Amino acid sequence: MGDSDGGLLNSPLLENLGSDDYLSVWKSYGAYGILGAVIISILIPILLSAMFMGKTKEKQRGVPVEVGGEAGYAVRNAQVTDLVEVPWQGATTMAALFEQSCKKNSQNRYLGTRKLISKEFITASDGRKFEKVHLGDYEWQTYGDVFGRVCNFASGLVRLGHNLDSRAAIFSETRAEWFMALQGCFRQSITVVTIYASLGEDALIHSLNEAQVSTLICDSKQLKKLDAISPSLKSIQNVIYFEDDGTENDTVSGSTSKWTIASFSEVEKLGSKSPVPPSFPSKNGIAVVMYTSGSTGLPKGVMITHGNIVATVAGVMKIIPDLSSNDVYLAYLPLAHVFELAAESFVLAIGCRLGYGSALTLTDNGSKIKKGTKGDASALEPTLMTAVPAILDRIRDGVLKEVEKHGGLVKQLFDIAYKRRLAAVEGSWFGAWGLEKNFWDIMVFQKVRALLGGHIRFVLCGGAPLSADSQRFINVCMGAPIGQAYGLTETFAGGAFSDADDLTVGRVGPPLPCCYIKLVSWEEGGYRTTDKPMPRGEIVVGGFSVTAGYFNNQEKTNESYKVDDRGMRWFYTGDIGQFHPDGCLEIIDRKKDIVKLQHGEYISLGKVEAALAASSYVENVMVYADPFNNYCVALVVPSHQVLEKWAQEAGISYKDFSELCDKVEAVSEVQQSLTKVGKAAKLDKFEIPAKIRLLPEPWTPESGLVTAALKIKREQLKAMFKDELQKLYA
Ligand SMILES: *[C@@H]1O[C@H](CO)[C@@H](O)[C@H](O)[C@H]1NC(C)=O
Numbered sequence: 001m002g003d004s005d006g007g008l009l010n011s012p013l014l015e016n017l018g019s020d021d022y023l024s025v026w027k028s029y030g031a032y033g034i035l036g037a038v039i040i041s042i043l044i045p046i047l048l049s050a051m052f053m054g055k056t057k058e059k060q061r062g063v064p065v066e067v068g069g070e071a072g073y074a075v076r077n078a079q080v081t082d083l084v085e086v087p088w089q090g091a092t093t094m095a096a097l098f099e100q101s102c103k104k105n106s107q108n109r110y111l112g113t114r115k116l117i118s119k120e121f122i123t124a125s126d127g128r129k130f131e132k133v134h135l136g137d138y139e140w141q142t143y144g145d146v147f148g149r150v151c152n153f154a155s156g157l158v159r160l161g162h163n164l165d166s167r168a169a170i171f172s173e174t175r176a177e178w179f180m181a182l183q184g185c186f187r188q189s190i191t192v193v194t195i196y197a198s199l200g201e202d203a204l205i206h207s208l209n210e211a212q213v214s215t216l217i218c219d220s221k222q223l224k225k226l227d228a229i230s231p232s233l234k235s236i237q238n239v240i241y242f243e244d245d246g247t248e249n250d251t252v253s254g255s256t257s258k259w260t261i262a263s264f265s266e267v268e269k270l271g272s273k274s275p276v277p278p279s280f281p282s283k284n285g286i287a288v289v290m291y292t293s294g295s296t297g298l299p300k301g302v303m304i305t306h307g308n309i310v311a312t313v314a315g316v317m318k319i320i321p322d323l324s325s326n327d328v329y330l331a332y333l334p335l336a337h338v339f340e341l342a343a344e345s346f347v348l349a350i351g352c353r354l355g356y357g358s359a360l361t362l363t364d365n366g367s368k369i370k371k372g373t374k375g376d377a378s379a380l381e382p383t384l385m386t387a388v389p390a391i392l393d394r395i396r397d398g399v400l401k402e403v404e405k406h407g408g409l410v411k412q413l414f415d416i417a418y419k420r421r422l423a424a425v426e427g428s429w430f431g432a433w434g435l436e437k438n439f440w441d442i443m444v445f446q447k448v449r450a451l452l453g454g455h456i457r458f459v460l461c462g463g464a465p466l467s468a469d470s471q472r473f474i475n476v477c478m479g480a481p482i483g484q485a486y487g488l489t490e491t492f493a494g495g496a497f498s499d500a501d502d503l504t505v506g507r508v509g510p511p512l513p514c515c516y517i518k519l520v521s522w523e524e525g526g527y528r529t530t531d532k533p534m535p536r537g538e539i540v541v542g543g544f545s546v547t548a549g550y551f552n553n554q555e556k557t558n559e560s561y562k563v564d565d566r567g568m569r570w571f572y573t574g575d576i577g578q579f580h581p582d583g584c585l586e587i588i589d590r591k592k593d594i595v596k597l598q599h600g601e602y603i604s605l606g607k608v609e610a611a612l613a614a615s616s617y618v619e620n621v622m623v624y625a626d627p628f629n630n631y632c633v634a635l636v637v638p639s640h641q642v643l644e645k646w647a648q649e650a651g652i653s654y655k656d657f658s659e660l661c662d663k664v665e666a667v668s669e670v671q672q673s674l675t676k677v678g679k680a681a682k683l684d685k686f687e688i689p690a691k692i693r694l695l696p697e698p699w700t701p702e703s704g705l706v707t708a709a710l711k712i713k714r715e716q717l718k719a720m721f722k723d724e725l726q727k728l729y730a
């Protein structure tokens with residue numbers, strides 16, 4: 001969220017989840033299931049409603065608090081009176097946290113990786129080639145093992161000739177060596193620059209040069225890319241690459257020969273032969289400069305201190321209860337994104353196991369998994385995982401599609417089961433509890449749970465707002481609570497976090513115990529802390545997780561960060577929120593997406609787009625409002641399937657999809673549908689697009705029109721379709 005949404009996903013991730021044949025087992029359900037279901041669904045609730053009376057009282061999760069700085073409505077977590085700063089005494093930096101946790105848990109298993117057993121290429125009917133892998137079981141290193149290797153790597157860096165006053169960068173997919181390299185650098189007080197693997201070449205060159213990186217640590221498969229751009233890289237002296245089993249030994253040649261190149265294990269060996277004493281960082285030292293894509297222009301580097309990281313870890317530890325070294329976390333999101341880095345830091349503090357996987361190998365049906373072999377989730381059987389909404393949406397859609405495909409009894413059974421569990425989740429005593437819950441779990445939901453290994457007990461969701469539908473679906477089908485997190489790179493993911501026992505939808509919980517959240521009135525936008533029934537305003541985060549600012553950009557830092565009279569640092573997020581009476585935050589808007597029309601009405605583009613997306617014709621939509629007019633317009637990418645189906649039924653003939661999009665009848669049909677869903681969502685008249693344009697080409701991350709997390713990039717779209725927008729106002 002916020003300005004610096006890195007986009008959590010590479011697009012292939014979206015292809016592979018929720019694929020076809022998840023639930024073919026369901027065919028086997030017979031009529032006895034339905035009969036049992038009907039009996040139970042009538043009897044149990046009657047018994048239960050007689051046994052229990054009344055509902056649990058609403059719990060106070062956040063409470064108003066007096067703070068310094070700009071006037072506003074501030075809230076703190078109800079569980080703590082003072083902000084927490086460290087997970088335990090002495091763990092004031094990531095280097096200290098790592099050493100202490102490794103010593104405490106030294107015999108416990110820590111990092112797990114799957115060995116490649118075989119690899120093959122499959123040619124699809126359209127000639128495209130797909131890589132398929134067969135991966136083995138997880139192989140584990142203990143906390144003690146990992147600690148030893150990190151110490152060696154830290155020494156090796158020095159022996160290799162890394163200048164301790166310069167920075168190192170990590171540019172790689174998520175894997176065990178990523179986290180070990182990070183910790184190795186921390187042990188020598190080296191600041192690590194992280195760069196999103198999906199950022200383009202220009203962004204990579206910009207980040208490495210701006211931060212004057214002297215040692216680059218990367219996947220072996222990046223070596224070729226580096227070779228190509230080496231003339232533009234001004235400061236690199238050393239390159240350390242992670243070996244891959246199964247890939248050819250990548251050789252580096254040509255211009256890169258001016259660099260010292262070594263593999264990760266060579267650096268470890270250097271260090272083990274001649275150890276160097278550690279040089280520990282301080283709490284205010286910069287641990288990471290995290291480059292994020294931002295919605296416009298070049299990437300910005302956010303300076304994250306050691307104190308920021310341990311504060312967020314401490315905050316999360318206070319509110320996720322009952323975790324222990326028996327838990328297992330599945331890591332597969334990019335570590336260059338703040339949510340994954342925060343989650344893995346948290347796992348380290350808990351002392352539990354962490355198995356690495358990847359988006360394409362996550363489930364048995366993952367697109368890179370060889371048929372008949374196990375995906376990461378079934379090999380690992382994780383109890384914890386992080387997800388972004390797009391992934392949970394995919395899982396839901398995949399399951400629902402499968403149910404729909406089978407139809408008949410399977411669908412009826414699923415529908416009954418879902419309704420019964422949903423009623424229970426929503427707090428009605430007429431829902432399915434106790435025995436009946438077990439019945440539905442065995443009959444229906446176990447199959448859905450098996451997708452993610454069958455043992456999930458907590459899903460942490462962040463990166464973008466999660467739809468109510470998907471949240472409910474995971475609550476019901478996975479039987480696991482979702483902790484929704486709200487945070488930004490600038491607040492090291494620390495912000496708000498919903499409690500595990502809070503089953504309401506659409507909110508992100510109270511502030512984490514490591515920070516305060518304040519709403520500040522935004523008069524121009526019409527959001528005030530005096531609004532009824534809830535105070536509303538721009539979300540401002542203050543406390544220990546608020547980062548040190550933007551690298552090499554004091555001006556932008558001054559714009560978004562403020563230090564108050566009591567010395568507390570506040571970050572202005574640009575998001576608009578409201579506080580519910582129980583102290584939970586709801587994100588309702590973005591400052592940037594609000595336009596004031598000619599007659600003074602405000603139009604929230606994001607809100608309108610979300611409402612219009614309900615039309616089945618809409619695959620993607622951008623609403624545009626020109627402040628010198630009093631109406632808005634929209635660019636719509638229609639769904640091929642739905643629009644073509646309509647054209648066929650309406651007897652419209654056309655050469656290709658592009659021609660269909662230009663037909664007056666098609667435009668009018670889609671516009672009517674938009675008006676209908678807009679009215680249903682209670683939009684005002686000026687909020688419903690007065691004119692629209694249908695665009696045949698989908699918007700993809702590759703075209704740069706949407707982020708990797710599939711959020712539209714307004715500025716790019718506006719530039720690309722300038723003429724079309726002008727015509728709509730002509
Ligand atoms: C890759 O390099 C290693 C060590 O240098 C060597 O043992 C191995 O045979 C090489 N593999 C290939 C495929 O050349």
Ligand SMILES: *[C@@H]1O[C@H](CO)[C@@H](O)[C@H](O)[C@H]1NC(C)=O
Nearest residue numbers: 553554555556557558559563
């Ligand atoms: C940022 O703010 C500080 C302190 O208020 C000030 O000294 C500095 O000149 C400002 N820098 C820029 C570039 O605006």
Ligand SMILES: CC(=O)N[C@H]1CO[C@H](CO)[C@@H](O)[C@@H]1O
Nearest residue numbers: 019020021022024364365371
């Ligand atoms: C399309 C596909 O690969 N479907 C498989 C998904 O996984 C189940 C069980 O693991 C298989 O039975 C399907 O064939």
